[in-house]
Amino acid sequence: MAATDWQTATATLRLAGQLVDGIQEGLAARGFTDIRPAHGYLFAALSTDMTTAGIAVALGITKQATAQLVDTLVERGYLSRQPDPRDGRAHLVVLTDRGYACTQAAEQAASDVVNGWHDQVSKADFARFSHTVHTIAKPGPLRPSW
Amino acid sequence: MAATDWQTATATLRLAGQLVDGIQEGLAARGFTDIRPAHGYLFAALSTDMTTAGIAVALGITKQATAQLVDTLVERGYLSRQPDPRDGRAHLVVLTDRGYACTQAAEQAASDVVNGWHDQVSKADFARFSHTVHTIAKPGPLRPSW
DNA sequence: CATAGTAGACAAGTATCTTGACTATATAGA
């Protein structure tokens, strides 16, 4: 029996929810208990030498919301703000060692979850699934699902 | 080049986010502009003759949070509360006509998004994708991704 | 050098949850 589009949609949403929960649990198991999913999305958007405004664009949220998340992560020792040598108004947001360790742990936790998927279907099915997801998920900001 | 597990994970999260955004836009296009994703999750959890407490279990959130969402949807004309003939403490939450129309619109909007996926890959790839998603997404509450 | 644009901070408000405490009703056991 073929699944309806609606069933495919809800299964996709459940899968994403379970992935987020799995990453969250994996981070907690690795000692990062003060990180929430929203912080993970920020980490994922972070590349080198980004300003708050740049992160806001990458995340698709406002500068103010970004600044609040960055504030929290600076307080908790995951990020620091450095003056931008090329712009007196701006600060560059950089990962601390702890922040880098956290991103590594998050990637491992995500990998563990995806490996669990791998074990439930054939190698060929998983490869097709992965390929299809990459094909149909448009590039763009990685944001919370609301 | 095979994608890493991390890339598969992030693509899955982007896909889910785009699905939620698409449903949201589809609902707005059909005239339901005062519905938010959290309300959609509640609609999805709703079957006939459910109490607030039952919905809370189905959604995986507290009774209080459920009651607040139901309050909002009653105010906006999507739901009504009826006394439960079998339990003097309880109220049955039922869809109004408008609420039913909204769930239909949401399913159509979701279907439109999934059809967009369909068009980007072969029929066989989509069928495998759909099957794999159903296999690896564990049953359980359909909740927001954080 | 004047003007317009951008980075970020400050303040207030909204949506979606949480925990804790409470009332009213239901149910199960002595």
Add this chain to the structure above:
DNA sequence: TCTATATAGTCAAGATACTTGTCTACTATG
């Protein structure tokens, strides 16, 4: 039947993750 316990729902307060609006300091353009 009476009592103890569990459950449905409400009220209140607080946390998190956003929003809009406003403002200052600095940059860039012409």
